[in-house]
Amino acid sequence: MKKTNLFDFTYPELEKTLEEINLPRFRAKQLFDWLYKKLVFDFDLMSNFSSEQKRIFAKKFRLYIPTIEHVAHSSSDSSYKFLLKTDDGKQIESVLIKEKTSSRERSTICVSCMVGCPLGCKFCATGSEIGFVRKLSCAEIVGQVLAILKHAQENNYSQKITNIVFMGMGEPFLNIEQVQKSIALFTSTNGISLSPSKIAVSTAGIGPGIAQFINETGIRLAVSLHFPTNELRSEYMPINKQFPLDKLFAELKKINLKKRDHILIEYLMLDGINDTLTHVKQLQKLVHGLKVKINLIPYNPIKKFRAKTSSPKSIENFVAYLKGKGIFTSVRHSKGIEVEGGCGQLALKNHG
Numbered sequence: 481m482k483k484t485n486l487f488d489f490t491y492p493e494l495e496k497t498l499e500e501i502n503l504p505r506f507r508a509k510q511l512f513d514w515l516y517k518k519l520v521f522d523f524d525l526m527s528n529f530s531s532e533q534k535r536i537f538a539k540k541f542r543l544y545i546p547t548i549e550h551v552a553h554s555s556s557d558s559s560y561k562f563l564l565k566t567d568d569g570k571q572i573e574s575v576l577i578k579e580k581t582s583s584r585e586r587s588t589i590c591v592s593c594m595v596g597c598p599l600g601c602k603f604c605a606t607g608s609e610i611g612f613v614r615k616l617s618c619a620e621i622v623g624q625v626l627a628i629l630k631h632a633q634e635n636n637y638s639q640k641i642t643n644i645v646f647m648g649m650g651e652p653f654l655n656i657e658q659v660q661k662s663i664a665l666f667t668s669t670n671g672i673s674l675s676p677s678k679i680a681v682s683t684a685g686i687g688p689g690i691a692q693f694i695n696e697t698g699i700r701l702a703v704s705l706h707f708p709t710n711e712l713r714s715e716y717m718p719i720n721k722q723f724p725l726d727k728l729f730a731e732l733k734k735i736n737l738k739k740r741d742h743i744l745i746e747y748l749m750l751d752g753i754n755d756t757l758t759h760v761k762q763l764q765k766l767v768h769g770l771k772v773k774i775n776l777i778p779y780n781p782i783k784k785f786r787a788k789t790s791s792p793k794s795i796e797n798f799v800a801y802l803k804g805k806g807i808f809t810s811v812r813h814s815k816g817i818e819v820e821g822g823c824g825q826l827a828l829k830n831h832g
């Protein structure tokens with residue numbers, strides 16, 4: 481009998497499967513408690529099951545999550561980059577970012593949804609240095625979070641996580657089934673138990689289906705826009721040829737945003753490429769009529785794309801122009817740069 485990975489089951493799916501083997505539904509709750517609350521990944525250690533039940537579980541299910549191979553800690557900004565290995569030997573990366581302000585503490589885990597990425601954005605280490613290998617399963621996505629939580633538990637640092645973002649390797653809308661399943665586990669009260677508003681997916685703009693997905697799940701959306709015209713965008717982000725800006729923005733306008741919600745627009749600041757007054761005017765025109773927050777991201781250079789980040793003055797001018805038009809704008813100082821876990825920097829390094 482082929483064993484199924486238990487981390488590939490949503491809660492209702494597990495209840496149904498247990499019923500099929502004549503086990504009561506409440507056993508699903510007990511199993512989920514061990515896996516998602518107590519972080520115990522070994523049937524033998526689950527004390528509220530009989531030996532016979534443990535034998536049945538072990539016969540029917542696998543318990544496998546990616547294993548952590550290497551952790552790099554950035555002391556300057558309290559981020560940790562994890563190199564993980566899947567059971568077929570593929571490497572993926574996740575980042576834990578800890579932020580503390582006077583009013584709140586945030587622990588965000590940035591997960592990957594693919595090994596590599598097929599979209600090949602020129603400025604992105606994942607797309608340009610790894611290419612595309614394969615999609616990740618739900619268990620491999622959820623497993624990144626669980627492996628990091630377990631690592632935190634074993635190393636005595638805070639296991640409380642407040643946010644999950646799909647901003648690592650891969651395009652979520654090209655692996656939507658597994659991403660959706662993992663979101664069900666992240667938001668289930670029996671699972672990781674996060675509010676949908678604490679979860680965000682970032683897309684390079686795979687047009688159809690974005691609005692329906694966001695409207696149904698209630699999670700947040702970030703769009704890696706980066707360029708304000710089709711000409712520029714198609715040059716650096718090939719996906720734009722398939723889903724040009726008019727199609728993308730028509731889709732974004734279909735999203736039902738709640739009162740205090742917004743769409744996050746991510747915009748890399750590239751010196752002389754997309755950071756002039758003309759560009760900021762084009763950007764403002766593009767987002768006009770949408771509730772957005774714009775996040776300007778100083779560029780972190782990668783090997784294959786040696787553009788420079790915009791000067792502080794150009795960034796300042798961008799911010800001033802957008803704020804002058806009433807658009808909430810911030811500048812992200814990428815967390816994790818020191819360990820190359822900043823935006824667009826997830827490309828496996830030799831950690832040997």
Ligand code: SF4
Pocket residue numbers: 597598599600601604605606607608648649650651683684704824
């Ligand atoms: S920026 Fe995102 S969509 Fe583009 S290649 Fe990198 S991982 Fe893929």
